[in-house]
Amino acid sequence: MKPKQAANSAAYEAILRAGPRLNQLQQAHAHLIVTGHGHTRSLLTKLITFACSAKALAYAHLIFLSVPLPDDFLFNTVIKSTSKSRFPLDCLAYYRRMLSSSDVSPSNYTFTSVIKSCADLSAVGVGKGVHCHAVVTGFGFDSYVQAALVAFYAKCGDVGVARKVFDEMPVKSVVAWNSLVSGLEQNGLGEEAIRVFYQMRDSGLEPDSATFVSVLAACAQTGGIGLGSWVHRYIVDKGFEMNVKLGTALVNLYSRCGDVGKARGVFDEMEETNVAAWTAMISAYGTHGCGKQAVDLFNKMEDEGGPVPNDVTFVAVLSACAHGGLVEEGRSVYKRMSKRYGLVPRVEHHVCMVDMLGRAGFLDEAYRFIHQLDATGKASSPALWTAMLGACKMHRSYDLGVEIAKRLIALEPENPGHHVMLSNIYALSGKTDEVSHVRDRMIKNNLRKQVGYSVIEVEKKTYLFSMGDESHPETREIYRYLETLMSRCKEIGYAPVSEEVMHQVEEEEKEYALRYHSEKLAVAFGLLKTVDVAITVVKNLRICEDCHSAFKYISIVSNRQIIVRDKLRFHHFQNGSCSCLDYW
DNA sequence: GTAGGGTTAG
Structure with missing residues (x-):
């Protein structure tokens, strides 16, 4: 040498x-x-x-x-490293520099990394430009570039184009399938993600651990415990390596499907954990109303040398405190966040604090908390006032509630939720004229409430119900059964929550003689179709007061446990009471 | 001679 x-x-x-x-x-x-x-x-x-x-x-x-004289290899190296190390802006800067250098030209290696960076930035315009450039330079049909493009369009929220790129791929790699499955799941299209997963299997490709992570997330989203637990068994039976992401996805699956105990089981069996896994488990306790367990686990993580908590962890702990009424613990955790970990609380954390103080009845303190943020120059977000408004409604502080609702409507006139809240507060305080004003304005401005629906899985099939739904083939049996259930509930003390209060703004629904909320239909169907097991219903909105009260009675007359996941948290109804202790 | 795409937690 x-x-x-x-x-x-x-x-x-x-x-x-x-x-x-x-x-x-x-x-x-x-x-x-x-x-x-x-x-x-x-x-x-x-x-x-x-x-x-x-x-x-x-x-x-x-x-x-x-x-x-930087060559292609050097450019590709810096472009790849910056995109992998999450410096997407620097990646784009190097890409521009590469384009303006005369002796070098981009290749499929370049495009994959640059497109990934555009995806991380959700930079739709730039990404489309890069896509064009890739096509023009002859790399538009490279399978790696295409897989990156599928993920890019999905991450920018354009599932249609992602699908189109995918459909046009001559050879569809496992990674391309994974990009599509995860893209659909991340855009809230869990059902569709699951359909694509089945198509992937039909095409003869073997899913890998990334596929399963996304499929489990999709199952968690839709409440599809049938497929979810099948995947769990499959992973174990096939001797798949149980990595930390898969474990976390399973914790999340069982938690979001209503079984916090099984979630803990998976968590305890994980060989390797990280901050995400702990956060998932803390959040599981929080959404199931087990505030104490959430805080205990957080303390254990701190005391026993677990991973260092991050801002997401603090959202989980603080919201657990809010839902569990643990005000002292919440205050202490909030302080520790900046003192011990140097984390700067963001809007999400502020919202948790307002929510926690407000729910617990410390309206003045919540109000002062918001004003302090204002005073320190942090523009107060609508989310803070929305939390405050919820507290006003809960604690019947109507004047303040009206004031805040009006302020929110001024800030976000298009958000139907604020109008609904204003109307509900007027209704609760007996101001019927004002209620009609709000309702008229909503109709005039074409603001509609979100459509509520509930999903239940019976024998691995999912059934979707919406308000007043009559599309199900067994509609008549379901309604008849629900009628008998409700009359038995009335016998033991159930009183429907005033229609006046509940349905003030729900104009068209008044035409129905029977306008059962979707969750009641789903619960009735579940009770009808199963024997002796707990039933789990997933709802896209918050559960209403009337259904909440009804399910407590139904849990007695049917002698079953009823688990309802609403937009924010879980309710376990058993023997006439709910795990949230009516604090939700 | 050297290098490549996707995937987790609120």
């Missing part, structure tokens, strides 16, 4: 030894310069790769500038 190559290889070894650690890299760099390799492109390229991994972007850029 020639002396120069030997030195070169020794230098290369030194860089490898340094790894992605800034200090060591700088030492290796100094050594390169001293030994006369300060301008050797291959060595500098390796150095830059590690510098990017060490998140030392400025340093990486400095080295980049010292390379006399």
Whole structure:
């Protein structure tokens, strides 16, 4: 071996030894310069790769500038490293620089990384431009580029185009399928994601762990415990490696399908955990109303050297405190967030605090909390006032509620929720004239309430019900059964919550003689079709007061446990009471 | 000679 190559290889070894650690890299760099390799492109390229991994972007850029004539390989390296290390803006900057350099041109390697960065930025316009460029330069049908494009369009919310790119792929890789499944799931189209998963299997491809992570997320979204637990068994039976993401997806699955105990079982069996896994489990307790367990687990994570909590963890703990009425714990956790972990509370955390104080009846303190934020220059978000408004309604503080609702309507006139709240508060305080005003204005401005629906799974099939639904083939039996159930409930004390209050703004529904909410239909159907087991219903909106009261009685007369997941949390009805203790 | 796409928690 020639002396120069030997030195070169020794230098290369030194860089490898340094790894992605800034200090060591700088030492290796100094050594390169001293030994006369300060301008050797291959060595500098390796150095830059590690510098990017060490998140030392400025340093990486400095080295980049010292390379006399960057070649395609170097450009692709920095573009890939920046997109992988989540520096999407820097990635785009290098891409621009590459385009303006005369001796280099982008390839399929370049496009995959650049498109990923556009996806991370949700930069629709830029991404479409890159897509065009890829097509023009002949890389539009590269299978890697196309897989990245599917993910890009899905992440930008354009599922239609994602689908189109996917459909046009001559060869559909497992990764391309995964991109589509996850893209659909992330856009809230869980059912469709599951259909695509079945198509993937039919096409003869073997799903991998990424497929399962997305499918489990889709099952968690739709409440599809049948497929979800099948996937769980499949993973175990096939000896799939149970990685931390799969484990977390399973914790989330069981939690969101109503079985917090099974979620904990999976969590305890996980060999490796990280902050996401702990957060998922804390959040599981929180949404099931087990505030104490959520806080205990958080404390355990702190005391027993678990992973360092992040801002997402704090949302989970604080919302658990809010739903569990744990005000003291919540205050202490909120303080620790910045004091011990140096995290700056964001709007989400502020909302949790207002929610927690407001629910617990500390309206003044909640109000002061918002004003303090205002005073410190943090523009108060509508979400804060919405939380405050909920508290006003809950604690019958009507004057303040009206004031806040009006303010919210001024801020977000298109949001039907604010109008509904205003109307409900007027109704509760007996101001019928005002109720009609609000209702008229909603009709005039064509503001509609969100359509509520409930889903229940029976023997691995899912059934969807909407208000006053009569589309189900067994509609008559369901309604008849519901009638008998309700009259038995009335015998033991159930009194329907005043129609006046509940349905003030629901104009067209008054035409129905029977206008059972979707969750009642789903519960009746579940009780009718199963024997002796708990039934689980998933609703897209919050459960209403009347259904909440009815289910307590139904749990007695049917002698069953009824689990309802609403938009925010779980309700476990059993023997006449609910796990939320009417605090939701 | 060196390199590639997707996937988790509120």
